[in-house]
Amino acid sequence: MVDAQAIEEVVRFTAELIRIDTTNHGGGDGDERGAAEYAAGKLAEVGVEAQILEKAPNRSNVVARIEGAEPDAPALLVHGHMDVVPAEAADWSVDPFGGEIRDGMLWGRGAIDMKSMNAMVLAAVRSWAREGVKPRRPIVIAFTADEEASAEYGSEYLANVHADLFADCTEGVSESGGFTFHGGNGLRLYPIGAGERGTAWLRLSARGTAGHGSRANPDNAVSKLAAAVARIGAYEWPLRLTPTVRAALTELAAVYGVEPDLDDVDGLMAKLGPAAQLVESTLRNSANPTVLQAGYKVNVIPEHAYAEVDGRVLPGGEAEFEATMDELCGPDVAWEYQHRTQPLAAPVDSPAFAAMRAAIRRFDPEGRPVPFCMSGGTDAKQFARLGITGYGFSPLGQTPELGYGRLAHGVDERVPVDGLGFGLRVLDDFLRNA
Numbered sequence: 001m002v003d004a005q006a007i008e009e010v011v012r013f014t015a016e017l018i019r020i021d022t023t024n025h026g027g028g029d030g031d032e033r034g035a036a037e038y039a040a041g042k043l044a045e046v047g048v049e050a051q052i053l054e055k056a057p058n059r060s061n062v063v064a065r066i067e068g069a070e071p072d073a074p075a076l077l078v079h080g081h082m083d084v085v086p087a088e089a090a091d092w093s094v095d096p097f098g099g100e101i102r103d104g105m106l107w108g109r110g111a112i113d114m115k116s117m118n119a120m121v122l123a124a125v126r127s128w129a130r131e132g133v134k135p136r137r138p139i140v141i142a143f144t145a146d147e148e149a150s151a152e153y154g155s156e157y158l159a160n161v162h163a164d165l166f167a168d169c170t171e172g173v174s175e176s177g178g179f180t181f182h183g184g185n186g187l188r189l190y191p192i193g194a195g196e197r198g199t200a201w202l203r204l205s206a207r208g209t210a211g212h213g214s215r216a217n218p219d220n221a222v223s224k225l226a227a228a229v230a231r232i233g234a235y236e237w238p239l240r241l242t243p244t245v246r247a248a249l250t251e252l253a254a255v256y257g258v259e260p261d262l263d264d265v266d267g268l269m270a271k272l273g274p275a276a277q278l279v280e281s282t283l284r285n286s287a288n289p290t291v292l293q294a295g296y297k298v299n300v301i302p303e304h305a306y307a308e309v310d311g312r313v314l315p316g317g318e319a320e321f322e323a324t325m326d327e328l329c330g331p332d333v334a335w336e337y338q339h340r341t342q343p344l345a346a347p348v349d350s351p352a353f354a355a356m357r358a359a360i361r362r363f364d365p366e367g368r369p370v371p372f373c374m375s376g377g378t379d380a381k382q383f384a385r386l387g388i389t390g391y392g393f394s395p396l397g398q399t400p401e402l403g404y405g406r407l408a409h410g411v412d413e414r415v416p417v418d419g420l421g422f423g424l425r426v427l428d429d430f431l432r433n434a
Contacts, residue, residue: 002127120394253271315345346391
């Protein structure tokens with residue numbers, strides 16, 4: 001059990017990390033050095049040696065190892081990214097990088113995603129040092145750069161160049177799981193990530209004949225591209241139930257006391273109330289047009305037109321996704337991957353998953369931990385290439401009026417101060433006993 005100092009530290013560390021601006025603007029424009037030095041310093045204060053590793057200046061990663069009470073047990077990777085998405089200060093009620101505490105909430109960019117998790121790890125490790133205890137199995141800690149872009153400077157770099165640091169890790173935990181989800185009628189769910197859709201960011205291109213905007217032109221690149229984008233946006237992807245989503249639907253049906261009819265998923269979803277949000281984006285592949293580029297003057301028909309599409313792919317759905325994109329784009333529009341990562345699936349009957357369930361129930365006996373598949377992706381995809389099974393488990397207590405999904409990347413991102421203490425207790429319990 002963590003001590004009072006650890007509870008104080010997790011709040012203070014979260015606030016101090018928020019005040020270190022680690023905005024990732026994409027395209028290689030980011031700076032995690034300050035946060036890396038901060039984290040390494042907090043570990044060094046309790047005798048834990050940490051390495052700062054960089055692919056490029058100031059794109060910093062931190063890796064440290066805590067030996068376990070059973071040194072021959074397989075190691076557990078605990079990883080969290082230090083970068084955050086941009087925040088437009090004019091849109092916020094507070095300074096997004098102020099780390100301000102107001103009305104029982106800690107506000108700021110990264111409060112949820114995911115500086116609070118990093119602060120929990122630091123506070124837990126420091127409490128172990130004060131108590132003179134060790135976790136059951138070795139723990140490898142990785143604080144990464146660039147997760148909010150391509151991971152090129154972060155987990156991808158670590159997996160490619162420093163794989164030896166993770167050689168004995170069999171499982172890993174990181175963001176997007178273990179938080180309170182209020183399911184209506186006082187029901188508290190705790191979704192634990194046991195899968196991720198793969199990332200398929202696409203660039204579409206169409207070529208036509210340039211000409212004057214006043215003349216007939218049947219070979220218009222913009223028209224070709226627009227037609228393909230419209231088909232992609234309107235396409236209804238078929239239902240595809242992965243094992244993780246099947247498990248999520250089955251357990252949620254039990255929680256809500258309804259028949260788990262997987263032959264009528266739409267009917268089942270209607271009976272799950274707010275909890276339908278946990279699975280609705282992972283029932284199918286998806287492709288959302290997000291960027292259009294063409295032309296430079298209203299009376300000039302351009303030769304080229306481009307679009308970008310955010311595709312997400314379920315485990316086992318890669319071939320179907322590619323065939324569908326070929327069909328939707330047609331012969332006049334070419335597409336290629338701009339960024340691609342694999343979908344992931346993790347077993348929900350593993351000892352690690354059971355330990356996560358147990359940790360949540362220990363501190364919220366009426367809470368209901370359930371598996372779910374994440375609609376997006378995390379650094380777990382990069383570490384999966386090293387044979388590390390990834391779970392989403394960054395515990396956090398949330399009040400009914402706050403939504404994890406709504407506030408992550410959103411305006412006025414904030415977490416309950418008490419929720420940080422709850423998250424630390426749950427995470428500490430899991431890490432000690434996993």
